[in-house]
Ligand code: HEC
Ligand code: HEC
Ligand code: HEC
Protein backbone atom coordinates (compact mmCIF):
# COMPACT_ATOMS: atom_id res chain seq x y z
CA UNK A 1 0.00 0.00 0.00
CA UNK A 2 1.30 3.46 -0.87
CA UNK A 3 1.73 6.24 1.70
CA UNK A 4 0.48 9.72 0.70
CA UNK A 5 4.11 10.80 0.56
CA UNK A 6 5.16 8.25 -2.06
CA UNK A 7 1.98 9.00 -4.02
CA UNK A 8 2.85 12.68 -4.28
CA UNK A 9 6.45 11.70 -5.05
CA UNK A 10 5.13 9.42 -7.76
CA UNK A 11 2.91 12.22 -9.03
CA UNK A 12 5.86 14.59 -9.21
CA UNK A 13 7.88 11.94 -11.00
CA UNK A 14 4.99 11.41 -13.40
CA UNK A 15 4.82 15.18 -13.99
CA UNK A 16 8.51 15.33 -14.83
CA UNK A 17 8.14 12.24 -16.99
CA UNK A 18 5.26 13.77 -18.96
CA UNK A 19 7.17 17.04 -19.32
CA UNK A 20 10.16 15.13 -20.67
CA UNK A 21 7.96 13.15 -23.05
CA UNK A 22 6.26 16.37 -24.18
CA UNK A 23 9.57 18.09 -24.82
CA UNK A 24 10.94 15.04 -26.54
CA UNK A 25 8.00 14.64 -28.88
CA UNK A 26 8.15 18.32 -29.80
CA UNK A 27 11.78 17.85 -30.67
CA UNK A 28 11.51 14.66 -32.66
CA UNK A 29 8.07 14.99 -34.24
CA UNK A 30 9.24 16.07 -37.71
CA UNK A 31 11.48 13.02 -37.98
CA UNK A 32 9.24 10.49 -36.29
CA UNK A 33 6.01 11.60 -37.93
CA UNK A 34 6.37 8.75 -40.37
CA UNK A 35 3.18 7.74 -42.11
CA UNK A 36 1.46 11.09 -41.43
CA UNK A 37 3.84 12.65 -43.95
CA UNK A 38 3.17 10.10 -46.67
CA UNK A 39 0.63 9.39 -49.35
CA UNK A 40 -0.75 6.71 -47.02
CA UNK A 41 -2.20 9.44 -44.84
CA UNK A 42 -5.68 9.57 -46.35
CA UNK A 43 -7.02 11.93 -43.68
CA UNK A 44 -7.80 15.62 -44.26
CA UNK A 45 -4.50 16.51 -42.55
CA UNK A 46 -2.46 14.94 -45.33
CA UNK A 47 -0.09 17.38 -47.00
CA UNK A 48 1.52 14.75 -49.22
CA UNK A 49 -1.38 12.58 -50.33
CA UNK A 50 -2.93 12.90 -53.71
CA UNK A 51 -6.09 11.36 -52.29
CA UNK A 52 -7.84 12.28 -49.07
CA UNK A 53 -11.24 12.35 -47.44
CA UNK A 54 -13.11 15.46 -46.41
CA UNK A 55 -13.35 16.12 -42.67
CA UNK A 56 -17.13 16.30 -42.76
CA UNK A 57 -18.57 12.82 -43.16
CA UNK A 58 -15.05 11.37 -43.29
CA UNK A 59 -12.50 10.88 -40.52
CA UNK A 60 -9.33 12.54 -39.28
CA UNK A 61 -7.81 9.17 -38.36
CA UNK A 62 -4.89 7.67 -40.29
CA UNK A 63 -4.58 4.03 -39.26
CA UNK A 64 -8.30 3.26 -39.58
CA UNK A 65 -8.06 2.96 -43.38
CA UNK A 66 -5.94 -0.14 -42.83
CA UNK A 67 -6.11 -1.32 -39.19
CA UNK A 68 -8.67 -1.74 -36.43
CA UNK A 69 -8.05 -2.65 -32.80
CA UNK A 70 -11.12 -4.94 -32.85
CA UNK A 71 -13.07 -7.16 -35.25
CA UNK A 72 -10.34 -7.31 -37.89
CA UNK A 73 -10.55 -9.42 -41.03
CA UNK A 74 -8.76 -12.70 -40.38
CA UNK A 75 -9.01 -14.31 -43.82
CA UNK A 76 -5.35 -13.47 -44.51
CA UNK A 77 -2.35 -13.12 -42.18
CA UNK A 78 -2.31 -9.31 -42.19
CA UNK A 79 -2.19 -7.54 -38.83
CA UNK A 80 -5.57 -6.27 -37.54
CA UNK A 81 -6.77 -5.62 -41.07
CA UNK A 82 -9.76 -3.26 -41.40
CA UNK A 83 -10.85 -3.81 -45.00
CA UNK A 84 -12.63 -6.53 -46.86
CA UNK A 85 -10.12 -8.76 -48.66
CA UNK A 86 -10.74 -10.79 -51.79
CA UNK A 87 -9.82 -14.46 -52.08
CA UNK A 88 -7.09 -13.50 -54.55
CA UNK A 89 -8.65 -15.62 -57.29
CA UNK A 90 -9.52 -12.65 -59.49
CA UNK A 91 -5.94 -11.69 -60.36
CA UNK A 92 -3.92 -12.55 -63.43
CA UNK A 93 -0.48 -13.46 -62.08
CA UNK A 94 3.02 -13.34 -63.56
CA UNK A 95 2.70 -17.11 -64.07
CA UNK A 96 0.49 -16.51 -67.12
CA UNK A 97 3.46 -15.02 -68.99
CA UNK A 98 5.17 -18.43 -68.98
CA UNK A 99 8.52 -16.68 -68.66
CA UNK A 100 11.16 -19.16 -69.76
CA UNK A 101 13.64 -17.93 -67.17
CA UNK A 102 11.46 -18.22 -64.05
CA UNK A 103 12.48 -20.95 -61.58
CA UNK A 104 10.19 -20.53 -58.58
CA UNK A 105 6.58 -21.63 -58.17
CA UNK A 106 4.09 -18.74 -58.36
CA UNK A 107 1.13 -19.01 -55.98
CA UNK A 108 -2.21 -17.22 -56.35
CA UNK A 109 -2.19 -13.70 -54.87
CA UNK A 110 -2.34 -13.97 -51.08
CA UNK A 111 -0.75 -12.94 -47.82
CA UNK A 112 0.06 -9.24 -47.29
CA UNK A 113 -0.22 -8.59 -51.04
CA UNK A 114 -4.00 -9.01 -50.77
CA UNK A 115 -4.02 -6.16 -48.25
CA UNK A 116 -2.17 -3.76 -50.56
CA UNK A 117 -4.40 -4.72 -53.45
CA UNK A 118 -7.54 -4.09 -51.38
CA UNK A 119 -6.88 -0.46 -52.41
CA UNK A 120 -4.32 -0.71 -55.20
CA UNK A 121 -6.31 -2.92 -57.59
CA UNK A 122 -8.87 -0.14 -57.90
CA UNK A 123 -11.90 -2.43 -57.53
CA UNK A 124 -12.92 -1.43 -54.01
CA UNK A 125 -13.40 1.97 -52.40
CA UNK A 126 -10.60 3.05 -50.07
CA UNK A 127 -13.29 3.86 -47.49
CA UNK A 128 -14.31 0.22 -47.30
CA UNK A 129 -13.75 0.05 -43.53
CA UNK A 130 -14.95 -2.83 -41.35
CA UNK A 131 -14.78 -1.05 -38.01
CA UNK A 132 -15.33 2.66 -38.66
CA UNK A 133 -14.27 5.24 -36.07
CA UNK A 134 -16.40 5.58 -32.97
CA UNK A 135 -18.93 3.38 -31.25
CA UNK A 136 -21.43 1.68 -33.54
CA UNK A 137 -19.34 1.83 -36.69
CA UNK A 138 -19.04 -1.92 -37.26
CA UNK A 139 -20.06 -3.52 -40.57
CA UNK A 140 -18.42 -6.80 -41.57
CA UNK A 141 -18.81 -5.91 -45.28
CA UNK A 142 -17.06 -2.56 -44.80
CA UNK A 143 -19.93 -1.02 -46.76
CA UNK A 144 -19.27 -3.23 -49.79
CA UNK A 145 -17.57 -2.28 -53.03
CA UNK A 146 -18.36 1.41 -52.70
CA UNK A 147 -17.44 1.58 -49.02
CA UNK A 148 -18.86 4.05 -46.57
CA UNK A 149 -19.49 6.88 -49.03
CA UNK A 150 -16.91 9.32 -47.68
CA UNK A 151 -16.31 12.46 -49.74
CA UNK A 152 -12.96 12.23 -51.50
CA UNK A 153 -10.77 14.85 -53.09
CA UNK A 154 -7.65 14.25 -55.14
CA UNK A 155 -6.38 13.47 -58.57
CA UNK A 156 -6.17 9.71 -58.31
CA UNK A 157 -9.54 8.71 -56.88
CA UNK A 158 -13.04 8.42 -58.35
CA UNK A 159 -16.29 9.63 -56.82
CA UNK A 160 -16.84 6.29 -55.04
CA UNK A 161 -13.40 6.40 -53.41
CA UNK A 162 -11.76 3.83 -55.71
CA UNK A 163 -8.14 4.42 -56.67
CA UNK A 164 -7.57 5.52 -60.26
CA UNK A 165 -4.57 6.44 -62.40
CA UNK A 166 -3.77 9.60 -64.29
CA UNK A 167 -1.96 9.50 -67.63
CA UNK A 168 1.40 9.42 -65.87
CA UNK A 169 0.72 7.61 -62.59
CA UNK A 170 0.73 3.87 -61.94
CA UNK A 171 -0.55 3.76 -58.39
CA UNK A 172 -3.56 1.68 -59.37
CA UNK A 173 -2.19 -1.65 -60.53
CA UNK A 174 -5.52 -3.24 -61.51
CA UNK A 175 -6.29 -6.96 -61.55
CA UNK A 176 -3.69 -7.87 -64.14
CA UNK A 177 -0.41 -8.33 -62.28
CA UNK A 178 1.40 -10.03 -65.18
CA UNK A 179 3.21 -6.75 -65.92
CA UNK A 180 4.40 -6.33 -62.33
CA UNK A 181 7.39 -7.88 -60.52
CA UNK A 182 6.26 -11.40 -59.57
CA UNK A 183 4.62 -11.78 -56.15
CA UNK A 184 3.57 -14.99 -54.43
CA UNK A 185 6.85 -16.20 -55.93
CA UNK A 186 9.02 -18.71 -54.16
CA UNK A 187 12.32 -17.11 -53.19
CA UNK A 188 15.48 -18.17 -55.06
CA UNK A 189 13.81 -20.91 -57.05
CA UNK A 190 13.26 -22.92 -53.87
CA UNK A 191 15.61 -24.72 -51.55
CA UNK A 192 15.03 -23.19 -48.10
CA UNK A 193 11.84 -24.41 -46.40
CA UNK A 194 10.50 -24.10 -42.88
CA UNK A 195 11.61 -27.69 -42.29
CA UNK A 196 15.10 -26.98 -43.64
CA UNK A 197 15.65 -23.22 -43.53
CA UNK A 198 19.36 -23.30 -44.33
CA UNK A 199 19.08 -25.48 -47.44
CA UNK A 200 20.96 -23.86 -50.34
CA UNK A 201 19.10 -21.85 -52.98
CA UNK A 202 18.18 -23.81 -56.11
CA UNK A 203 18.93 -20.68 -58.17
CA UNK A 204 22.42 -19.39 -57.23
CA UNK A 205 21.63 -15.98 -58.75
CA UNK A 206 20.07 -15.00 -55.42
CA UNK A 207 21.43 -13.77 -52.10
CA UNK A 208 20.83 -16.57 -49.59
CA UNK A 209 17.94 -15.69 -47.24
CA UNK A 210 18.44 -15.26 -43.51
CA UNK A 211 16.11 -17.13 -41.20
CA UNK A 212 15.19 -17.33 -37.57
CA UNK A 213 12.44 -18.36 -35.18
CA UNK A 214 10.11 -15.68 -33.84
CA UNK A 215 7.48 -16.84 -31.36
CA UNK A 216 7.90 -20.37 -32.58
CA UNK A 217 7.37 -19.44 -36.25
CA UNK A 218 10.06 -19.89 -38.86
CA UNK A 219 10.62 -16.53 -40.55
CA UNK A 220 12.79 -15.55 -43.52
CA UNK A 221 14.23 -12.30 -44.79
CA UNK A 222 17.02 -11.04 -47.02
CA UNK A 223 19.55 -8.98 -45.11
CA UNK A 224 20.33 -5.54 -46.53
CA UNK A 225 23.67 -3.83 -46.15
CA UNK A 226 22.72 -2.19 -42.86
CA UNK A 227 22.33 -5.69 -41.57
CA UNK A 228 22.58 -7.11 -38.15
CA UNK A 229 21.91 -10.78 -37.70
CA UNK A 230 18.35 -10.10 -36.55
CA UNK A 231 15.41 -9.15 -38.76
CA UNK A 232 15.01 -5.41 -39.33
CA UNK A 233 12.32 -3.41 -41.12
CA UNK A 234 14.94 -2.38 -43.66
CA UNK A 235 15.58 -5.99 -44.56
CA UNK A 236 13.60 -7.46 -47.44
CA UNK A 237 10.87 -9.41 -45.69
CA UNK A 238 9.94 -12.81 -47.03
CA UNK A 239 6.53 -14.22 -46.14
CA UNK A 240 6.06 -17.89 -45.33
CA UNK A 241 3.54 -19.57 -47.63
CA UNK A 242 2.66 -23.15 -48.54
CA UNK A 243 4.34 -24.20 -51.79
CA UNK A 244 4.23 -27.66 -53.38
CA UNK A 245 7.50 -28.46 -51.60
CA UNK A 246 6.19 -27.30 -48.19
CA UNK A 247 6.18 -24.00 -46.30
CA UNK A 248 8.82 -21.64 -47.57
CA UNK A 249 9.73 -17.99 -48.20
CA UNK A 250 7.72 -15.96 -50.70
CA UNK A 251 8.23 -12.48 -52.19
CA UNK A 252 5.17 -10.24 -51.66
CA UNK A 253 4.45 -6.50 -51.92
CA UNK A 254 5.72 -6.11 -48.36
CA UNK A 255 9.09 -7.64 -49.25
CA UNK A 256 10.16 -4.44 -50.99
CA UNK A 257 7.69 -1.94 -49.48
CA UNK A 258 6.96 -0.78 -45.92
CA UNK A 259 3.58 1.00 -46.10
CA UNK A 260 4.40 3.29 -43.16
CA UNK A 261 7.79 4.70 -44.04
CA UNK A 262 8.21 8.38 -44.74
CA UNK A 263 10.61 9.65 -47.38
CA UNK A 264 14.01 9.96 -45.76
CA UNK A 265 12.72 8.71 -42.42
CA UNK A 266 15.72 8.14 -40.24
CA UNK A 267 14.38 6.72 -36.99
CA UNK A 268 15.30 3.23 -38.12
CA UNK A 269 18.94 4.31 -38.08
CA UNK A 270 19.30 3.09 -41.63
CA UNK A 271 18.71 4.80 -44.96
CA UNK A 272 15.11 4.36 -46.04
CA UNK A 273 13.08 5.70 -48.88
CA UNK A 274 9.45 6.37 -48.31
CA UNK A 275 8.38 8.24 -51.37
CA UNK A 276 7.52 4.92 -52.91
CA UNK A 277 7.52 3.25 -49.48
CA UNK A 278 10.64 1.23 -50.23
CA UNK A 279 12.35 -0.60 -47.36
CA UNK A 280 15.70 0.79 -48.49
CA UNK A 281 16.51 3.52 -50.95
CA UNK A 282 16.80 2.18 -54.48
CA UNK A 283 19.91 4.25 -55.19
CA UNK A 284 22.18 2.19 -57.44
CA UNK A 285 19.32 -0.34 -57.57
CA UNK A 286 20.01 -1.37 -53.98
CA UNK A 287 16.49 -2.81 -53.66
CA UNK A 288 16.99 -5.13 -56.62
CA UNK A 289 20.54 -6.08 -55.66
CA UNK A 290 19.48 -6.97 -52.13
CA UNK A 291 18.01 -10.17 -53.58
CA UNK A 292 19.37 -10.59 -57.10
CA UNK A 293 23.05 -11.42 -57.62
CA UNK A 294 23.56 -9.54 -60.88
C1 HEC B 1 -2.14 2.07 -46.16
C2 HEC B 1 -2.36 1.04 -45.21
C3 HEC B 1 -1.78 1.19 -43.84
C4 HEC B 1 -1.90 2.25 -42.98
C5 HEC B 1 -2.63 3.56 -43.23
C6 HEC B 1 -1.28 1.84 -41.75
N1 HEC B 1 -0.77 0.58 -41.87
FE1 HEC B 1 0.16 -0.50 -40.44
N2 HEC B 1 0.40 -2.06 -41.72
C7 HEC B 1 -0.07 -2.09 -43.00
C8 HEC B 1 0.30 -3.36 -43.60
C9 HEC B 1 -0.03 -3.82 -45.00
C10 HEC B 1 1.02 -4.07 -42.62
C11 HEC B 1 1.71 -5.43 -42.76
C12 HEC B 1 3.15 -5.16 -43.03
C13 HEC B 1 4.01 -6.38 -43.16
O1 HEC B 1 3.52 -7.50 -43.10
O2 HEC B 1 5.21 -6.21 -43.33
C14 HEC B 1 1.05 -3.23 -41.44
C15 HEC B 1 1.68 -3.58 -40.26
C16 HEC B 1 1.63 -2.83 -39.12
C17 HEC B 1 2.23 -3.22 -37.87
C18 HEC B 1 3.00 -4.50 -37.61
C19 HEC B 1 4.27 -4.55 -38.38
C20 HEC B 1 5.16 -3.37 -38.20
O3 HEC B 1 5.54 -2.77 -39.23
O4 HEC B 1 5.42 -2.95 -37.06
C21 HEC B 1 1.96 -2.22 -36.99
C22 HEC B 1 2.37 -2.16 -35.53
C23 HEC B 1 1.20 -1.20 -37.68
N3 HEC B 1 1.02 -1.61 -38.99
C24 HEC B 1 0.75 -0.03 -37.12
C25 HEC B 1 0.14 1.01 -37.81
C26 HEC B 1 -0.29 2.26 -37.19
C27 HEC B 1 -0.17 2.59 -35.73
C28 HEC B 1 -0.83 3.01 -38.19
C29 HEC B 1 -1.37 4.43 -38.11
C30 HEC B 1 -0.47 5.43 -37.53
C31 HEC B 1 -0.75 2.23 -39.39
N4 HEC B 1 -0.14 1.04 -39.13
C32 HEC B 1 -1.22 2.64 -40.62
C33 HEC B 1 -0.77 -1.10 -43.65
C34 HEC B 1 -1.06 0.14 -43.12
C1 HEC C 1 -6.25 2.27 -47.75
C2 HEC C 1 -5.84 2.14 -49.11
C3 HEC C 1 -4.42 1.72 -49.36
C4 HEC C 1 -3.79 0.56 -48.96
C5 HEC C 1 -4.38 -0.58 -48.17
C6 HEC C 1 -2.45 0.62 -49.49
N1 HEC C 1 -2.28 1.78 -50.18
FE1 HEC C 1 -0.59 2.37 -51.14
N2 HEC C 1 -1.46 4.11 -51.64
C7 HEC C 1 -2.77 4.47 -51.35
C8 HEC C 1 -3.00 5.81 -51.85
C9 HEC C 1 -4.31 6.59 -51.77
C10 HEC C 1 -1.80 6.24 -52.44
C11 HEC C 1 -1.53 7.56 -53.15
C12 HEC C 1 -1.86 7.35 -54.59
C13 HEC C 1 -1.30 8.40 -55.45
O1 HEC C 1 -1.00 9.47 -54.97
O2 HEC C 1 -1.14 8.13 -56.64
C14 HEC C 1 -0.87 5.16 -52.29
C15 HEC C 1 0.43 5.21 -52.75
C16 HEC C 1 1.30 4.14 -52.74
C17 HEC C 1 2.59 4.13 -53.35
C18 HEC C 1 3.25 5.32 -54.07
C19 HEC C 1 2.65 5.41 -55.44
C20 HEC C 1 3.17 6.56 -56.23
O3 HEC C 1 2.79 6.63 -57.42
O4 HEC C 1 3.90 7.41 -55.71
C21 HEC C 1 3.12 2.90 -53.14
C22 HEC C 1 4.47 2.41 -53.61
C23 HEC C 1 2.17 2.14 -52.39
N3 HEC C 1 1.08 2.93 -52.14
C24 HEC C 1 2.35 0.83 -51.99
C25 HEC C 1 1.48 0.14 -51.16
C26 HEC C 1 1.74 -1.16 -50.63
C27 HEC C 1 2.96 -1.98 -50.94
C28 HEC C 1 0.69 -1.50 -49.83
C29 HEC C 1 0.56 -2.72 -48.97
C30 HEC C 1 1.67 -2.97 -48.05
C31 HEC C 1 -0.26 -0.40 -49.91
N4 HEC C 1 0.27 0.58 -50.70
C32 HEC C 1 -1.51 -0.38 -49.29
C33 HEC C 1 -3.69 3.71 -50.69
C34 HEC C 1 -3.46 2.48 -50.12
C1 HEC D 1 10.58 -6.85 -55.87
C2 HEC D 1 10.30 -5.61 -55.24
C3 HEC D 1 8.87 -5.10 -55.34
C4 HEC D 1 7.72 -5.81 -55.13
C5 HEC D 1 7.55 -7.26 -54.79
C6 HEC D 1 6.65 -4.84 -55.29
N1 HEC D 1 7.16 -3.61 -55.59
FE1 HEC D 1 6.10 -1.90 -55.85
N2 HEC D 1 7.79 -0.94 -56.37
C7 HEC D 1 9.06 -1.43 -56.26
C8 HEC D 1 10.01 -0.41 -56.63
C9 HEC D 1 11.52 -0.55 -56.65
C10 HEC D 1 9.24 0.73 -56.96
C11 HEC D 1 9.77 2.10 -57.43
C12 HEC D 1 9.65 2.17 -58.91
C13 HEC D 1 9.96 3.53 -59.43
O1 HEC D 1 10.73 4.26 -58.81
O2 HEC D 1 9.40 3.84 -60.50
C14 HEC D 1 7.86 0.36 -56.79
C15 HEC D 1 6.79 1.21 -57.07
C16 HEC D 1 5.47 0.93 -56.75
C17 HEC D 1 4.36 1.80 -57.00
C18 HEC D 1 4.43 3.14 -57.69
C19 HEC D 1 4.35 2.88 -59.16
C20 HEC D 1 5.38 3.59 -59.97
O3 HEC D 1 6.35 2.93 -60.42
O4 HEC D 1 5.26 4.78 -60.15
C21 HEC D 1 3.24 1.18 -56.52
C22 HEC D 1 1.83 1.71 -56.51
C23 HEC D 1 3.66 -0.09 -55.99
N3 HEC D 1 5.03 -0.23 -56.16
C24 HEC D 1 2.82 -1.00 -55.39
C25 HEC D 1 3.15 -2.33 -55.19
C26 HEC D 1 2.20 -3.35 -54.84
C27 HEC D 1 0.73 -3.13 -54.56
C28 HEC D 1 2.88 -4.53 -54.82
C29 HEC D 1 2.32 -5.92 -54.66
C30 HEC D 1 1.25 -6.27 -55.60
C31 HEC D 1 4.28 -4.23 -55.11
N4 HEC D 1 4.39 -2.88 -55.33
C32 HEC D 1 5.31 -5.17 -55.16
C33 HEC D 1 9.40 -2.71 -55.88
C34 HEC D 1 8.51 -3.73 -55.63
Ligand code: HEC
Pocket residue numbers: 099100101102103104105181182185186187188189203222236237251255256287288289290291292
Ligand atom coordinates in the same frame (compact mmCIF):
# COMPACT_ATOMS: atom_id res chain seq x y z
C1 HEC E 1 12.77 -9.64 -52.12
C2 HEC E 1 13.65 -10.17 -53.15
C3 HEC E 1 13.60 -9.52 -54.50
C4 HEC E 1 13.80 -8.18 -54.79
C5 HEC E 1 14.06 -7.07 -53.81
C6 HEC E 1 13.71 -8.06 -56.21
N1 HEC E 1 13.46 -9.27 -56.77
FE1 HEC E 1 13.25 -9.64 -58.74
N2 HEC E 1 12.75 -11.55 -58.31
C7 HEC E 1 12.77 -12.13 -57.08
C8 HEC E 1 12.40 -13.52 -57.21
C9 HEC E 1 12.32 -14.54 -56.10
C10 HEC E 1 12.13 -13.75 -58.58
C11 HEC E 1 11.74 -15.04 -59.24
C12 HEC E 1 12.95 -15.63 -59.89
C13 HEC E 1 12.75 -17.05 -60.37
O1 HEC E 1 12.02 -17.82 -59.73
O2 HEC E 1 13.37 -17.40 -61.40
C14 HEC E 1 12.37 -12.48 -59.24
C15 HEC E 1 12.25 -12.31 -60.61
C16 HEC E 1 12.69 -11.20 -61.28
C17 HEC E 1 12.83 -11.12 -62.72
C18 HEC E 1 12.72 -12.25 -63.69
C19 HEC E 1 11.41 -12.76 -64.00
C20 HEC E 1 11.59 -13.87 -65.02
O3 HEC E 1 10.70 -13.94 -65.83
O4 HEC E 1 12.55 -14.67 -65.01
C21 HEC E 1 13.28 -9.87 -62.99
C22 HEC E 1 13.60 -9.30 -64.36
C23 HEC E 1 13.41 -9.17 -61.73
N3 HEC E 1 13.06 -10.03 -60.72
C24 HEC E 1 13.85 -7.90 -61.59
C25 HEC E 1 13.94 -7.22 -60.39
C26 HEC E 1 14.23 -5.82 -60.29
C27 HEC E 1 14.52 -4.90 -61.46
C28 HEC E 1 14.21 -5.52 -58.98
C29 HEC E 1 14.37 -4.17 -58.33
C30 HEC E 1 13.40 -3.15 -58.76
C31 HEC E 1 13.92 -6.76 -58.26
N4 HEC E 1 13.75 -7.75 -59.16
C32 HEC E 1 13.86 -6.88 -56.88
C33 HEC E 1 13.11 -11.52 -55.90
C34 HEC E 1 13.38 -10.18 -55.77
